[in-house]
Amino acid sequence: MSPLGTQVGQLARRSIVRTFRQPANVAFSFLFPLLLLAVNVGGLDAAAEIPGFPADSFLDFALAFTFMQGALFATTNVGTDLARDIQTGFLNRLALTPLRGSALLAGQLAGIVALALLQSLLYLTVGLVAGARFEAGPAGIVVLLLLAVLIAIAFGAIGAFLALRTGSGEAVQGLFPLLFVLLFLSSMNLPRNLIEIDWFRIVATINPVSYLIEGLRSLIVSGWDAQALALGFGLGFALAAAALAAASLALRGRLART
Amino acid sequence: MSRFRSVALAVAWRNLHNAFTNPAILLPSVAFPLFFFTAFAGGLSRIGDVPGFDFPAGYTAFQFVFVFLQSAAFGGVFTGFAIARDFESGFARRLLLAAPRRTGIVAGYALAAIGRWLFTALVVTVVALVAGMEVGGSGVDLAGLVLLGLLVNLAAILWAGGVAMRARTVQAGPLMQMPVFLVLFLAPVYVPLDLLEGWIHAVATINPATFFLEAGRGFIVGEPAEVLAAFALVVALVAVFALWALRGLRSAETAG
Numbered sequence: 427m428s429p430l431g432t433q434v435g436q437l438a439r440r441s442i443v444r445t446f447r448q449p450a451n452v453a454f455s456f457l458f459p460l461l462l463l464a465v466n467v468g469g470l471d472a473a474a475e476i477p478g479f480p481a482d483s484f485l486d487f488a489l490a491f492t493f494m495q496g497a498l499f500a501t502t503n504v505g506t507d508l509a510r511d512i513q514t515g516f517l518n519r520l521a522l523t524p525l526r527g528s529a530l531l532a533g534q535l536a537g538i539v540a541l542a543l544l545q546s547l548l549y550l551t552v553g554l555v556a557g558a559r560f561e562a563g564p565a566g567i568v569v570l571l572l573l574a575v576l577i578a579i580a581f582g583a584i585g586a587f588l589a590l591r592t593g594s595g596e597a598v599q600g601l602f603p604l605l606f607v608l609l610f611l612s613s614m615n616l617p618r619n620l621i622e623i624d625w626f627r628i629v630a631t632i633n634p635v636s637y638l639i640e641g642l643r644s645l646i647v648s649g650w651d652a653q654a655l656a657l658g659f660g661l662g663f664a665l666a667a668a669a670l671a672a673a674s675l676a677l678r679g680r681l682a683r684t
Numbered sequence: 685m686s687r688f689r690s691v692a693l694a695v696a697w698r699n700l701h702n703a704f705t706n707p708a709i710l711l712p713s714v715a716f717p718l719f720f721f722t723a724f725a726g727g728l729s730r731i732g733d734v735p736g737f738d739f740p741a742g743y744t745a746f747q748f749v750f751v752f753l754q755s756a757a758f759g760g761v762f763t764g765f766a767i768a769r770d771f772e773s774g775f776a777r778r779l780l781l782a783a784p785r786r787t788g789i790v791a792g793y794a795l796a797a798i799g800r801w802l803f804t805a806l807v808v809t810v811v812a813l814v815a816g817m818e819v820g821g822s823g824v825d826l827a828g829l830v831l832l833g834l835l836v837n838l839a840a841i842l843w844a845g846g847v848a849m850r851a852r853t854v855q856a857g858p859l860m861q862m863p864v865f866l867v868l869f870l871a872p873v874y875v876p877l878d879l880l881e882g883w884i885h886a887v888a889t890i891n892p893a894t895f896f897l898e899a900g901r902g903f904i905v906g907e908p909a910e911v912l913a914a915f916a917l918v919v920a921l922v923a924v925f926a927l928w929a930l931r932g933l934r935s936a937e938t939a940g
Contacts, residue, residue, distance in 0.1 A: 472734045472875050611723065621729075
């Protein structure tokens with residue numbers, strides 16, 4: 427194996443093991459989105475009766491949101507773990523080795539990819555058992571998993587960037603409410619064309635989270651919607667690329683200072 | 685009695701001073717209700733068009749009552765976090781040594797929670813009125829809503845305080861927060877009880893928060909409903925959680 431591959435492999439293994447050695451974090455990121463799904467589906471099922479609502483049941487409509495929430499937890503998990511590495515001096519010790527920055531980032535994100543995949547499979551299973559129907563069929567499920575993992579990588583990279591910039595787990599945790607606001611000010615609960623309040627609809631329209639959710643949701647409620655998928659994947663890649671680039675720059679600065 | 689009062693007032697003043705001079709402490713307890721109000725009343729206003737939804741004051745007022753009572757409950761929980769922080773920093777142990785009447789400590793934190801929530805409630809109400817909320821209730825009805833909020837706030841701080849004094853660490857935050865979150869969200873949050881179906885209807889029917897919401901929504905439109913049941917339940921919760929908090933205080937005393 428190439429040196430880069432070895433480095434990524436070692437750090438990925440550490441990241442995965444460390445992620446799953448925190449049962450409280452893992453359980454929270456698995457269960458909380460499902461809990462909110464249950465509450466929202468129970469409380470908002472009547473919304474499916476609004477003329478123009480795109481799904482027969484609110485479960486079909488809301489299921490996509492669980493994947494976004496899982497990605498949100500990726501931000502804090504990656505960020506907090508990386509910040510802890512900075513605070514404990516682990517990053518300083520790594521800086522003394524020939525480790526490449528790209529290997530460090532890839533390794534850190536590997537844990538979150540594993541977590542995102544498992545989360546997504548759980549959400550899918552629960553959704554299917556609860557009666558959700560995938561209009562895009564089995565192939566759509568595969569595409570949905572790919573998009574969910576891409577979104578988790580993008581958000582995880584944002585978490586890594588924040589950790590590298592601030593070096594503080596508390597600062598990363600402090601950003602959680604802001605990201606949560608981004609989720610709620612999107613089209614998560616109603617399609618944008620059914621949002622009645624003008625300013626809210628405008629905010630939801632310029633909020634990239636809306637398009638990520640709509641990309642995921644399209645596979646469940648409308649089948650193969652090329653525009654929704656292009657926007658979802660396009661924004662997912664753009665966010666991931668921008669966040670990874672920012673994290674790489676921050677890492678360079680962090681390693682240079684040590 | 686004066687020793688109890690002096691301890692309670694000192695603890696309350698310190699906690700309020702900390703909260704109002706440190707935005708990082710005060711901001712979340714104000715920002716979260718505002719954010720929920722914005723997301724629910726703004727993003728979900730079409731829910732008011734669902735067949736069978738007939739709340740006379742409109743969806744903004746419908747959601748305001750939920751956010752108002754939610755801010756009361758979470759105001760209590762946030763003060764519980766402050767108690768846990770005081771134990772982690774060692775301040776609470778020094779307080780236990782210095783206070784001539786330790787029950788005054790619990791009362792002081794409860795007073796602080798009420799003070800913090802009154803500020804949050806004022807902000808949320810002003811924002812709701814600016815957003816065009818319709819109010820049909822009279823002054824007496826609105827006083828009833830505020831009193832209900834105060835009692836919910838008191839019940840929540842006594843619950844969270846009891847947890848904080850037993851665990852004595854901020855890591856117990858989810859334990860304080862999660863049950864409150866669940867009780868609140870397993871009530872008719874988005875639509876009236878009649879429009880809920882299945883398991884959530886069954887749970888909401890026996891959930892005390894449902895009675896609080898129905899009473900609060902009755903107050904805001906001026907058609908009081910479930911008032912007796914709501915106040916009886918919240919007073920019972922205050923009594924039970926007062927015992928819980930006092931036993932928590934004993935636990936903290938025993939632990940030294």
